[in-house]
Amino acid sequence: xxxxxxxxxxYANAAFDVAKSSGRLDEWSRGLNLLALAxxxxxxxxxxxxxxxxxxxxxxxxxxxxxxxxxxxxxQFVYVLAENKxxxxxxxxxxxxxxxxxxxxxxxxxxxxxxxxxxETEQDRFQDILERRFEQQINLTTAVDEAVIGGAHIRAGxxxxxxxxxxxxxxxxxxxxxS
Numbered sequence: 001x002x003x004x005x006x007x008x009x010x011y012a013n014a015a016f017d018v019a020k021s022s023g024r025l026d027e028w029s030r031g032l033n034l035l036a037l038a039x040x041x042x043x044x045x046x047x048x049x050x051x052x053x054x055x056x057x058x059x060x061x062x063x064x065x066x067x068x069x070x071x072x073x074x075x076q077f078v079y080v081l082a083e084n085k086x087x088x089x090x091x092x093x094x095x096x097x098x099x100x101x102x103x104x105x106x107x108x109x110x111x112x113x114x115x116x117x118x119x120e121t122e123q124d125r126f127q128d129i130l131e132r133r134f135e136q137q138i139n140l141t142t143a144v145d146e147a148v149i150g151g152a153h154i155r156a157g158x159x160x161x162x163x164x165x166x167x168x169x170x171x172x173x174x175x176x177x178x179s
Contacts, residue, residue, distance in 0.1 A: 012096030031074035
């Protein structure tokens with residue numbers, strides 16, 4: 001079992017890195033899970049293990065089964081697995097891919113924009129507060145924008161917390177305009 005995990009790890013990591021960098025984690029996850037389920041079928045297993053079929057034929061047959069359900073990049077990955085005689089590892093590759101995906105989901109990228117540079121102590125304090133607020137690990141990046149005037153503008157995924165003086169002044173202006 002450990003040997004399968006060791007053999008599958010570089011392929012799972014490569015698939016994850018490609019999926020993440022292209023912003024297609026969900027697409028890759030669906031494709032790999034579909035392939036992993038199919039690889040458990042005894043008939044497909046016999047074809048994958050066949051010494052008479054070429055690696056290109058094996059990859060083509062696997063991809064042909066799911067032609068409409070796999071993206072081009074996932075289909076190309078199947079060819080890489082076939083070329084390296086790793087098609088039998090599909091289930092383990094998928095398991096490791098999903099483990100990395102779950103770990104990634106527990107990390108949130110947060111950008112804090114302030115009018116002046118933050119000291120290391122201030123950055124650490126922001127990190128602690130944001131980890132408690134969002135209940136997950138935070139990858140904190142900071143930026144300086146003098147237009148913020150004071151306070152901070154925080155962007156965490158789809159969430160924006162505008163605690164900047166500029167934002168407060170804009171809200172005050174809107175309130176005056178409505179009255």
